[in-house]
Amino acid sequence: EDAPLAPAAASHRLSKILSHAGCKKVRFHDLRHVFATNALEHGMDVKTLSTVIGHVSSATTLNVYAHVTDDMQRQAAAKIDRGIGKVEIPTESPQAVTNRTMTDFKPKRGKRRYWGSGYLGQTKGGRWNGRYTVTWPDGTKRTRDIYADTEEECEKLLAVMITEMKSEVAAEKERLRAENRAS
Numbered sequence: 001e002d003a004p005l006a007p008a009a010a011s012h013r014l015s016k017i018l019s020h021a022g023c024k025k026v027r028f029h030d031l032r033h034v035f036a037t038n039a040l041e042h043g044m045d046v047k048t049l050s051t052v053i054g055h056v057s058s059a060t061t062l063n064v065y066a067h068v069t070d071d072m073q074r075q076a077a078a079k080i081d082r083g084i085g086k087v088e089i090p091t092e093s094p095q096a097v098t099n100r101t102m103t104d105f106k107p108k109r110g111k112r113r114y115w116g117s118g119y120l121g122q123t124k125g126g127r128w129n130g131r132y133t134v135t136w137p138d139g140t141k142r143t144r145d146i147y148a149d150t151e152e153e154c155e156k157l158l159a160v161m162i163t164e165m166k167s168e169v170a171a172e173k174e175r176l177r178a179e180n181r182a183s
Contacts, residue, residue: 010028011027011028014026014028032053035053036049036053036061036064036065037065039052040065046058046061046062049061049065117162118130118131118132118158118161118162119131119132120151120154120155120158122151123147127147127148127149128147128148128149128150128151128153128154129145129146129147129154130145130146130147130148130154130155130157130158130161131143131144131145131146132144132158132161132162132165134165134166134168134169135169136169136172137169137172137173137176142165144161144165146158146161
């Protein structure tokens with residue numbers, strides 16, 4: 001029985017395949033997003049998609065892919081208007097829908113941040129969210145979030161949080177070293 005590929009090995013293999021095919025670099029996460037978006041656009045129900053992509057609940061899937069479900073709701077409303085109200089709503093031509101390809105996907109990206117500087121973004125409610133994830137000595141990942149009313153305030157709070165989390169990891173590593181020396 002073959003062992004699963006390490007994430008780095010799988011990413012490296014994907015990179016080689018894309019390079020050989022003359023395609024631009026795409027992350028596995030981008031492929032997952034393309035799959036989920038296309039599945040919703042082509043009629044897969046949210047509950048099934050949620051199970052297929054491994055989300056714990058359909059609510060998570062709806063939150064991540066709200067842009068697709070919003071379009072689906074508009075299309076459903078237009079169909080209802082045409083059927084009941086006999087109102088013609090201009091929609092996308094069927095040819096435009098059938099000509100979509102995987103390369104149509106454009107991930108939404110904010111300003112690129114340096115590795116180790118955390119994530120900074122704006123919530124739907126207009127507040128700013130900062131997030132940082134560290135790997136603990138036992139291999140687990142721990143993530144913390146902070147929220148602020150302005151980008152500048154969030155950036156400052158994020159910097160403090162990153163420093164604190166790095167200090168906690170260093171203290172845990174030192175504690176484990178001392179524990180190993182004692183035993």
